[in-house]
Amino acid sequence: MIRRRVSSLLSTSILNNIAVVRSIPTLNHRAVPFQSLQFAQCPNSTPNEQISSQFLMGVRSFSLLSLNDLRDKVPRKQKIRKGRGIGSGKGKTAGRGHKGQKARGTMKFGFEGGQTPMRRRLPKRGFKNPFSLTFQPVGLGKIAYLINAGKIDSHELITMKTLKDAGAIGKQIEDGVRLMGRGAEKIKWPIHLEVSRVTVRAKAAVEAAGGSVRRVHYNKLGLRALLKPEWFEKKGRLLPRPARPPPKLQDKVDSIGRLPAPTKPIPFFSEEGAAASPSA
Secondary structure (H helix, E strand, O other), rough: HHHHHHHHHHHHHHHHHHHHHHHOOOOOOOOOOOOOOOOOOOOOOOOHHHHHHHHHHHHHOOOOHHHHOOOOOOOOOOOOOOOOOOOOOOOOOOOOOOOHHHHOOOOOOOOOOOOOOHHHHHOOOOOOOOOOOOEEEEEHHHHHHHHHHHOOOOOEEEEEEHHHHOOOOHHHHHOEEEOOOOOHOOOOOOEEEEEEOHHHHHHHHHOOOOOEEEEEEEEEHHHHHOHHHHHHHHHHHOOOOOOOOOHHHHHHHOOEOOOOOOOOOOOOOHHHHHHHHHHH
């Protein structure tokens, strides 16, 4: 309704301006002064320029653009209304046709009328290992940078919770952390770490500087208790007991993970020292 009213006003204003332009006689400017035509506002402009300016001002006052017409750029395609008469093309049977299973009801997803469906005709490829573990990597260079920045104390035990709080690893830790040897030349002081896995190069670099790396085992619940102990306090639950590694992973870890997060490392005992201690 508003657009029709504005368009009618715009058309009447255009017709009135055209009538004014046609009614002006083609006389000499010396005989007809500008005051008689009421153009004293701009003495340097010609009558045609004054008329065009008034015409533009009339168009601007009746512009179709206004604040209540502003909308987001969304598709204007209307929804198909089925069963609303034959004139729409989707009346009566609403595009389903006459009789049959497809006209009366619905079938399960992937049903092809009784023939072997596509998901069974195609062969299988590969498999998904349910026992696979995903570890988030972190390099020794990043740990050295955080130590120099004062975010990690090298005199204390560096656990996976320490790395998470310092920002060395992300928040989405699935099964643990793998210590990599990137930036191993930057480690020039002894540090003690507890991670899930460690590469040969990283372990050699840390031990060459006088430190130690211990591979500890945490299950899903134990890893959550290590990284987010406040979650258990919020739920009013006790921390779970540390889980033992399964038989297939016993040769890949050094010890069971401790809860809550430890602050002091566990010393490694060699076989010679262990054999000499009972004899003594």
